[in-house]
Amino acid sequence: MTSLQVDIDQLTRLTRALDSSLVSLREARRALDHVRADQLGTADLDAACDGFQERWSYGARELTQRVKAVREGVDRSAAEYAELEKAIRAAFRAAAEAPRG
DSSP: OOOOOHHHHHHHHHHHHHHHHHHHHHHHHHHHHHGGGGGTSSSHOOOOOOOOHHHHHHHHHHHHHHHHHHHHHHHHHHHHHHHHHHHHHHHHEEEEEEEOO
């Protein structure tokens, strides 16, 4: 027999964790935006930092989009599971109240 159990509270906690990661990514991007390569030192170091910052910005934007997509999916799943639980409860309640004969 197959058993499926979904903890909607866990899905809610996952949503909060995803939101927190989005905030962290946003803060990290802002922090890097304020660093200028010409403040760091040698031309080689400046060039390396510029390259890193470009790659980091691109990667952070991509990661942000993917985390948002996962978050939307988790939200949708939690809502659908909650609706399913509600329907199952209503069906059991109706069955219990039905006249037996």
